Amino acid sequence: MASPSSTVVLSRHELDAVLFDLDGVVTRTARVHAAAWKRLFDAYLEGRARRTEGRFQPFTDEDYRRFVDGRPRLEGIRCFLESRGLSLPEGTPGDGPEAETVHGLGERKNAYFHEALAREGVEVYPPAVRLLEQIRAAGFRTAVVTSSRNGEAVLRAAGLEHLFDARVDGVEAGRLELPGKPAPDTFLEGARRLGVAPGRAAVLEDARSGVQAGRRGGFGCVIGVRRSGAEGALVKAGADVEVTELSSVGVEADLETRPMREVPLAMERREEWLRRMTGRVAVFLDYDGTLTPIVPVPEEAFLADSMRTTLEELARYVPVAIVSGRDLPMLKGFVKLQGLYFAGSHGFDIEGPGGRHFQQEEGKALLPELDAAERELTEALAGIPGAGVERKRFSVAVHWRHVEAARLPEVEQAVAGCQARHPKLTRSGGKKVFELRPGIDWHKGRAVEWLLKALGLEGEGVLPVFIGDDLTDEDAFRTLKGRGLGLVVRGDEERPTAADYALRDVEEVRRFLGVLIAHVGGAKR
Numbered sequence: 001m002a003s004p005s006s007t008v009v010l011s012r013h014e015l016d017a018v019l020f021d022l023d024g025v026v027t028r029t030a031r032v033h034a035a036a037w038k039r040l041f042d043a044y045l046e047g048r049a050r051r052t053e054g055r056f057q058p059f060t061d062e063d064y065r066r067f068v069d070g071r072p073r074l075e076g077i078r079c080f081l082e083s084r085g086l087s088l089p090e091g092t093p094g095d096g097p098e099a100e101t102v103h104g105l106g107e108r109k110n111a112y113f114h115e116a117l118a119r120e121g122v123e124v125y126p127p128a129v130r131l132l133e134q135i136r137a138a139g140f141r142t143a144v145v146t147s148s149r150n151g152e153a154v155l156r157a158a159g160l161e162h163l164f165d166a167r168v169d170g171v172e173a174g175r176l177e178l179p180g181k182p183a184p185d186t187f188l189e190g191a192r193r194l195g196v197a198p199g200r201a202a203v204l205e206d207a208r209s210g211v212q213a214g215r216r217g218g219f220g221c222v223i224g225v226r227r228s229g230a231e232g233a234l235v236k237a238g239a240d241v242e243v244t245e246l247s248s249v250g251v252e253a254d255l256e257t258r259p260m261r262e263v264p265l266a267m268e269r270r271e272e273w274l275r276r277m278t279g280r281v282a283v284f285l286d287y288d289g290t291l292t293p294i295v296p297v298p299e300e301a302f303l304a305d306s307m308r309t310t311l312e313e314l315a316r317y318v319p320v321a322i323v324s325g326r327d328l329p330m331l332k333g334f335v336k337l338q339g340l341y342f343a344g345s346h347g348f349d350i351e352g353p354g355g356r357h358f359q360q361e362e363g364k365a366l367l368p369e370l371d372a373a374e375r376e377l378t379e380a381l382a383g384i385p386g387a388g389v390e391r392k393r394f395s396v397a398v399h400w401r402h403v404e405a406a407r408l409p410e411v412e413q414a415v416a417g418c419q420a421r422h423p424k425l426t427r428s429g430g431k432k433v434f435e436l437r438p439g440i441d442w443h444k445g446r447a448v449e450w451l452l453k454a455l456g457l458e459g460e461g462v463l464p465v466f467i468g469d470d471l472t473d474e475d476a477f478r479t480l481k482g483r484g485l486g487l488v489v490r491g492d493e494e495r496p497t498a499a500d501y502a503l504r505d506v507e508e509v510r511r512f513l514g515v516l517i518a519h520v521g522g523a524k525r
């Protein structure tokens, strides 16, 4: 959903994809690039002035914006030198950084850039990461389109690779001999790789040359992200709109999702979904916010006896699995029931009756990374009152429910920084919680698929039912879309959801399960 303060809204009804420039839009590396360029050209111009007894005119911010920013590296060198009436021999790609050639200067700039990167790491813009997560959840395809030949390395160092379906960087552009921005070709290649028409894609750019490229490519929407420079300069270059922060960009639900308030209440449509329960049913339930109300202290989310009795009765008739972000032992400790299946750590750690146990293999290989992340986050957040680190076997949660608003950015930065150091982990969110977990294609939806297979319930004639309340449950709703039943526990929240029906609260979950018991129990009796 678009927030009321959004300056611009990306709507799934109008657009299918969003193409992001990298440096300066998603990562703060534009600053690192600008500093490397300044170091390069100031030293070069000063040396040249000394040799020719001319006047030294330093490289300015305006030079950066007009001649270098957004362009491929060598193109930027040529363009800037030309603006000063200078030229250098081209040289060859094998030239070292000491060579006084266009290629040599390019190598020198790259060396300065890498020095700074190693020293300072890659910082991300948290609102950009949030926007990426939101638009992906809303069904947009995403690509990163950068002139940088370091695009892949920067993305990996920032731990953001998983947020893009396609990447066109300076290396790819060189291989395909595509002219750089302001020519539209790299953006057009990005759209082609995503399989979308340019008119159905938005471009997000901070550089004038990039904005021009978006405009020339006929993209559906060009958003200028002004990190520096004069107000209106990006609109003048061709942007439809200029924002200073990506938190001003709103997202409208995709065609599969809709605002929570538009989702019909399950208890008012029971005939509709009961009609679909002609064969076998399998029930998958989230824990926090679904079987228990959200409480201030995670360790105190105890299961009510009435809910336990309902689950116990339901499990007499159909397979029941609890699929939760919780650590597996803690989850079992809360539920205290035999005969159920439990999937902890967002589905990475599954256990069933009779000692059946599954742990996601690729996730297991990342346990040392999770151990390190837990240590680092515990240390980084020790001085922030209210911040809590909860370790689950396959994820680390950082709770911020009790952190004062002014200190929240510090928590976000600590999590983003930790993820940047551990790019194989991915970040997800939930109710006042950030989580780092293995960045692989595994989530609650995959766990449900795994369980259905393990239980021999894959085929037609089986209706999987998933009930959940939070963002991570959306993975399961999406996985089951069209072949199962997704029910979202609405509470007071308003966000897009892929669920088919809504339940008002935990108590209504219990009543829904009661209806189910009467239906499946009646059929069996």
Ligand SMILES: O=P(O)(O)OC[C@H]1O[C@H](O[C@H]2O[C@H](CO)[C@@H](O)[C@H](O)[C@H]2O)[C@H](O)[C@@H](O)[C@@H]1O
Residues within 6 Å of the ligand: 286, 287, 288, 289, 293, 294, 295, 296, 297, 298, 299, 301, 323, 324, 325, 326, 327, 390, 392, 397, 399, 401, 430, 431, 432, 433, 470, 472
């Ligand atoms: O997938 P779930 O079963 O819904 O688990 C999601 C997270 O739930 C817990 O945190 C949330 O519930 C707490 C208790 O109500 C609440 O205090 C916290 O603010 C919520 O984020 C749990 O602590 C996490 O580990 C789970 O990932």
